[in-house]
Amino acid sequence: MKKAEVVFIPLPAMGHVIAAVEMAKLIVERGDRVSTSVLIMHPALDPSTTKYTESLSASTLPNGMRVVDLPSFDQTAVSNTGGDWMASLSEAQKPYVKEFVSRIKTQSELSPDSPRLAGFVFDTFVLGMEDLAEEFGVPWYVFSASGAAFIGSILHLQALHDEQKVDLFEFENSDAELEIPSLVNRFPAKLLPSTVLNRQAFPAFLDAARRLRKTRGIVINTFKEFESHAVESLSNGEIPPVYPVGPIVRRQGNDYDFGSDRINDYKDIMQWLDDQPPSSVLFICFGSWGSFSADQVKEIACALEQCGHRFLWCLRKPSSSKAKIESPSDYVNFQEILPLGFLDRTVETGKVIGWAPQVEILAHKAVGGFVSHCGWNSILESILFGVPIAAWPLYAEQQLNAFQMVIELGLAVEIKIDHRKDAFLDGSTEVIVSSDDIKERVKFVMEQDSEIRNKVKEMSQLSRKALMENGSSCSALHLLIEDMMKNIASS
Template structure:
């Protein structure tokens, strides 16, 4: 969109968390703001704990938008020499220590002496909600891009009252999510809330409270997906929430294409193999960038896939050791998978040990089911491409996403863990057979196809809007459209 010269375009700063589940929606939002709505964007990113893949995603965006998107990298945070108790608390502490640098950069971006016009708003990640103090001092509107569901947003808005009340409500706790058939029970809450004396528990509470004070909350969802929940928040009809900023569904924001892979020949071989499979005959198994399994669980997955007789593409990113909490990202498949497994499934199964082109796989007509950890990005991508889900939640809010997939939208089935905490080979075989060729699977496929059409309609309607109708299509960024 070239209607406005770069210097006259409205300018917003985006402050994402460097983890792919959070980073990708921010980068895609930046791309959309520039290409469809005439904005310029400054990405504020940390320089610590950044993976090569995250760096590659940012670099790809900057390369393809050299005149309209730029990056401001925050300086390294000096170490205080203390041992890291847990990653969650460590990240929150690092973010807090970076706030002076964030403020300094935002002050510079407000000045009318650069190639972009002065910045008019900050869109921050949930984890960066503490930036509210900085933006208040600068007179800069602060929005949150919420990279999960509206149902989980509703839950987070209820959490302070739930845990900081005067004790009127005795455990076990539950939350009534508008539009949900059943309450969301404490047993399904994120693990950080299970131990109320932990630093992670109090860190999570720190994330919840500032949400109410934001200029607006932008959610990566769409109306047809969470209609009643969105409308309840918009109309302030959630009794547990006493104050609420405007909430706007601006999704689904998903990757349109994968990053170019280093192994081009491997990618071509994968495509040729998928092209040779019948429609909806392949199971795609992937648990996200952090979805590491124990050796015991990997063996059960392998034997379940083998027993199913189905075609499959399985991504094994590494091994976790549940006994000592360590992980190993360098996987030698022959040392962890059952003896002879790879030779027995040769021709009908592919095991990948590196980054997989998830968009290319899910969009291929040969793929008929997605065994997923229920991360929100993966869930939206499955919806976009109309692929039923075998839900296998691992951490964070994924249990809530699983309940939405299975009970609310009925677009998938759950792989149920046994008493030993593992999804056994027989359970995996059974749920795969149901989703691929059972009555439950046929219903899930039908519902998913309908939901996919609604997702595409939501994006088409938004992309057809002009710069002048920005307020209608990305409501909440009103301040950024002022001329």
């Protein structure tokens, strides 16, 4: 049987690259019929993404998979704002993608044993490359690092704009509620993803939604039992086939986490967790782009001190740049931002850190709750390891994710669903959440026999079952691979 080669092109941002790499691994590990190449565009959106991709040497990857760095462009040569950044980077990288794929085609023609190009898998936000698939005469798939409800929402919003001529910008800060087919409950319009409300990013959002309808298939990092209503709403025959193949999370023990510059931090964090009782630690982490002002940091510190729970707090320093979007960094000295004496008063119960090996922390038996920005990867990790979330979204589609977790599924408690601190949204300002509100929700999420904790544990079991042989996600992955192999048979 001839072998197939599938080319992945993720958005060069941490959550998207990790999900694409793990998805590519899953495909090659299902057998030796399909090989995968993951092409990494540069510059990445943040330094942590670059460090992660640099760690992906051939020795860390399964046979039949490779990660390839495309040439890097000067940051100033690529627009640094929302959709313009994504579109201009994709356009600039097209010649290099074409060159790489041409070599695959040539090799397969010269050697019958070489894999034959079976298609592309594009990130939801790099669909401007679809013409390359047409040029090479192969189908293309979309891989969404977000959930099924998000995919359903962007398709619905695009239809509202194109077919019903609705001005979506009118929804910003409005009290309107929308009926979105991928959600059971009416959805507050003020929680729409920032790409819908940002006039610069909006054209790219519309373009992506329109192109989604033309793909061969939509591969989603979710599982049927988790987003049953959303998955069913997308399976009505009106859009391309949907493949829910998750939860795909970064595997424990990745070299990125244990590099020489971080191995001591890792050992220190894990040793501290080893010394704590089971399910006693609250983990506070807002992803690679999450940070707060000094006023909000003080409110969080006050809440942690008053509630008395053990805590592990990943505290990041906001970017000082006003001219361009930059990711947060680590503090040199936490005392410069924390209340006077906080570290001394909480030395027995808490630990403040910068970088955090999130997967390993959530998998640790000592962790009993997670204050999260509700990035999709973080949600899937919390579900997989059975850790309930206190939802505090910041940007992108995180408000929708939080709504889904709290209102739709009852798998999280709310700190503030409509909170938005978004560097990508013009005029976005930080609303300070009080220590009293934080403390109340923290106590709730840390309750040991709550309904939410029990529901998360049940969903955790379902998530693991979905990935097993004959599980829903495993079956969806099998169908996807079979469809990819048809591309070879028909060529």
